[in-house]
Amino acid sequence: xxxxxxxxxxxxxxxxxxxxxxxxxxxxxxxxxxxxxxxxxxxxxxxxxxxxxxxxxxxxxxxxxxxxxxxxxxxxxxxxxxxxxxxxxxxxxxxxxxxxxxxxxxxxxxxxxxxxxxxxxxxxxxxxxxxxxxxxxxxxxxxxxxxxxxxxxxxxxxxxxxxxxxxxxxxxxxxxxxxxxxxxxxxxxxxxxxxxxxxxxxxxxxxxxxxxxxxxxxxxxxxxxxxxxxxxxxxxxxxxxxxxxxxxxxxxxxxxxxxxxxxxxxxxxxxxxxxxxxxxxxxxxxxxxxxxxxxxxxxxxxxxxxxxxxxxxxxx
Amino acid sequence: xxxxxxxxxxxxxxxxxxxxxxxxxxxxxxxxxxxxxxxxxxxxxxxxxxxxxxxxxxxxxxxxxxxxxxxxxxxxxxxxxxxxxxxxxxxxxxxxxxxxxxxxxxxxxxxxxxxxxxxxxxxxxxxxxxxxxxxxxxxxxxxxxxxxxxxxxxxxxxxxxxxxxxxxxxxxxxxxxxxxxxxxxxxxxxxxxxxxxxxxxxxxxxxxxxxxxxxxxxxxxxxxxxxxxxxxxxxxxxxxxxxxxxxxxxxxxxxxxxxxxxxxxxxxxxxxxxxxxxxxxxxxxxxxxxxxxxxxxxxxxxxxxxxxxxxxxxxx
Numbered sequence: 005x006x007x008x009x010x011x012x013x014x015x016x017x018x019x020x021x022x023x024x025x026x027x028x029x030x031x032x033x034x035x036x037x038x039x040x041x042x043x044x045x046x047x048x049x050x051x052x053x054x055x056x057x058x059x060x061x062x063x064x065x066x067x068x069x070x071x072x073x074x075x076x077x078x079x080x081x082x083x084x085x086x087x088x089x090x091x092x093x094x095x096x097x098x099x100x101x102x103x104x105x106x107x108x109x110x111x112x113x114x115x116x117x118x119x120x121x122x123x124x125x126x127x128x129x130x131x132x133x134x135x136x137x138x139x140x141x142x143x144x145x146x147x148x149x150x151x152x153x154x155x156x157x158x159x160x161x162x163x164x165x166x167x168x169x170x171x172x173x174x175x176x177x178x179x180x181x182x183x184x185x186x187x188x189x190x191x192x193x194x195x196x197x198x199x200x201x202x203x204x205x206x207x208x209x210x211x212x213x214x215x216x217x218x219x220x221x222x223x224x225x226x227x228x229x230x231x232x233x234x235x236x237x238x239x240x241x242x243x244x245x246x247x248x249x250x251x252x253x254x255x256x257x258x259x260x261x262x263x264x265x266x267x268x269x270x271x272x273x274x275x276x277x278x279x280x281x282x283x284x285x286x287x288x289x290x291x292x293x294x295x296x297x298x299x300x301x302x303x304x305x306x307x308x309x310x311x312x313x314x315x316x317x318x319x320x
Numbered sequence: 321x322x323x324x325x326x327x328x329x330x331x332x333x334x335x336x337x338x339x340x341x342x343x344x345x346x347x348x349x350x351x352x353x354x355x356x357x358x359x360x361x362x363x364x365x366x367x368x369x370x371x372x373x374x375x376x377x378x379x380x381x382x383x384x385x386x387x388x389x390x391x392x393x394x395x396x397x398x399x400x401x402x403x404x405x406x407x408x409x410x411x412x413x414x415x416x417x418x419x420x421x422x423x424x425x426x427x428x429x430x431x432x433x434x435x436x437x438x439x440x441x442x443x444x445x446x447x448x449x450x451x452x453x454x455x456x457x458x459x460x461x462x463x464x465x466x467x468x469x470x471x472x473x474x475x476x477x478x479x480x481x482x483x484x485x486x487x488x489x490x491x492x493x494x495x496x497x498x499x500x501x502x503x504x505x506x507x508x509x510x511x512x513x514x515x516x517x518x519x520x521x522x523x524x525x526x527x528x529x530x531x532x533x534x535x536x537x538x539x540x541x542x543x544x545x546x547x548x549x550x551x552x553x554x555x556x557x558x559x560x561x562x563x564x565x566x567x568x569x570x571x572x573x574x575x576x577x578x579x580x581x582x583x584x585x586x587x588x589x590x591x592x593x594x595x596x597x598x599x600x601x602x603x604x605x606x607x608x609x610x611x612x613x614x615x616x617x618x619x620x621x622x623x624x625x626x627x628x629x630x631x632x633x634x635x636x
Contacts, residue, residue: 115453129438137431
C-alpha cells in the first residue's frame, strides 16, 4: 500500500487544523504548515503502521498530523531563539510577525496537538506526551550545554536522542501500537526510528555546516555559531568545546557562513568532522535497517529501508 | 470538607512535577511553581468537585495541579512578551534566565500538563485541551487588538472570556465531571466559574491600574501601556482606543506608573473606569453566586460563594 494518499489526507488535516477564532493564528499557522517540509515524521507514523500490519489508515492520519504539528511548534519556537529568518523556504513566523506572535503560534500549535490527541487511548497519549517533554528537554540541554561550552560526545548524543530521535521513536510507536502489532514488532520499529532519528540529526548538523540556506530552505551555520553540531561527533568534543568557548557570534543569516566556519575550526578539522559525521550517520542508518528483519516483508518495510538510505544521502 | 489538605497535596505534586533530566528546567520550573500564587484555579477544581458530591479527592489532585501548571506556563510566556520582571513576588523566569530559557520553561510546563492528564478520560482531556487553546487565542487576540487600537467592549469581553474565564470554567467542569455529577450541577458550576473568571479578570485589570508592584507581586501598569484593560469596560472603548493609539510606551517596571496612567487617561476618566469596573465585576460575581442554588447546600458551596466575594474585594 502506498502512503501517498494518506499523506495527502495528513496535509489536508494539517491545514484544516489551523482554523482559529483569531484570524492571526490561522494566518501564522497556515504560513508554516502549508510550507510543506519533508513530512518525515508523518511518513514514519504511516509506514510503521502499515509495516506492522495496520489497515485502518484513517484512524492513523490524525496521529501523523499530531506529530507534525508538535514538530512544527518546536521549529517556530526554535526560530525565535535562533533569530532564524528562513524556514521551509519561507520567512519564519518570528521574522514576519515578530517574536510575540511566533511564541503564541507555537503555543497554539501545542494546544492543537493536545486537542487532536484527545480521542486516542491513554497509551498513545503517553507515547506522545513523553516525546514532547523530551523534545523540550533536548532543546534546553543543547542551548545550556552550548552556552556553558560543555558539549562533549556523551552530551551531543543525549541532545540528539532527546530533541530528535525521541519524536522519531514516538512516530513508529504510535503507528505500530495503533496497528495493535505484537510487542516484538513495535520494539523493532522503535529501534529503527530511534537510529533513523540519530542519523537524520547528524546529517542535519553536517548540512548546517556545508549547505547554503537556499538549498536547505532554512538558515545555515546556526549550530556552529552556538557551539554545537557535528564537530563534537568527530573528535570527542574538543573542536566543539573550542567553538563554544569563543565569544558570541552574530551570523549574517542570509549568507552561507562558510568563511566563519573555516575560521572556527582549525586546519582540516571541518572536513574530518564531516567525514566522521557521515560515517556515524551511516552506521546508525544501518542499525536502523538491520533491526527490521523480525517484521514480515512488505512494501512498507521496503519503504522504511529506503527512507533510512535517503536520510543519509540527502542534501537538504 | 476542607480543601486545605488536598491543596497541600496539589502543591507537593506541583513541586515533584518540576523534576527533569535537565537540571536547568527543574530549577526554572521550581522557581515559578514554588512561588505560590493564589492557587485559585486548583481551589476551584477541588471546591467544584466537593460541591458536586465528589468524594475521591485523591483522583482530583492531579487535575488541580494540571490547571495550575498550564496557567503558570502561560504566565511565564506572557512575561516574555510583556518584558515582565516581577511575578508572584519573585524575579520572572525571563528576567533571571533570559527569554530563551523562559520560552523553553513554558513549553516544558505545557508538556508536563499533557503528561499529567494522560491517565484521565477523553472527556476530561477535551475540557482542558479546549480551554488551553482558548487561553492562547485570548492572549493573541488581546495583543493583536491592542496593537491595532481596536479594543472595544465586545472585544474586551471576548478577550477576558478566552484568556481567563475559559480556564476557570474548565476547572469547575473538571472537578464536577470527575465527581460524576448530574449535568444540571455541572452546568451550574460552569456558569459560576465563567462569571467568577470575568469578575476576577476585571478586578485584575483594575489592580493593574491602581496597585503598586510590591502589593501585586507582579509588574503593574502593563495593561494600560499596551492599550488594553479596564478602561474599555467603562466607556465603550473610547479611552482604551485612545491609549492604544499612543506610541509605544516603555514602562519603568519597578515603580508604580501612576503618573503615566494619569497622563494617558484624561480628566477623571481613570476614577470612572475603576468605579465602573468594580460595578461590572460585582455584577458578574453576583451572577456566579446566584446560579449555585440548584446545588445541595454544603461547606464547599459556601466556600464557592465566599470565593466570589473575595475575588471582587481583593487588593492583590
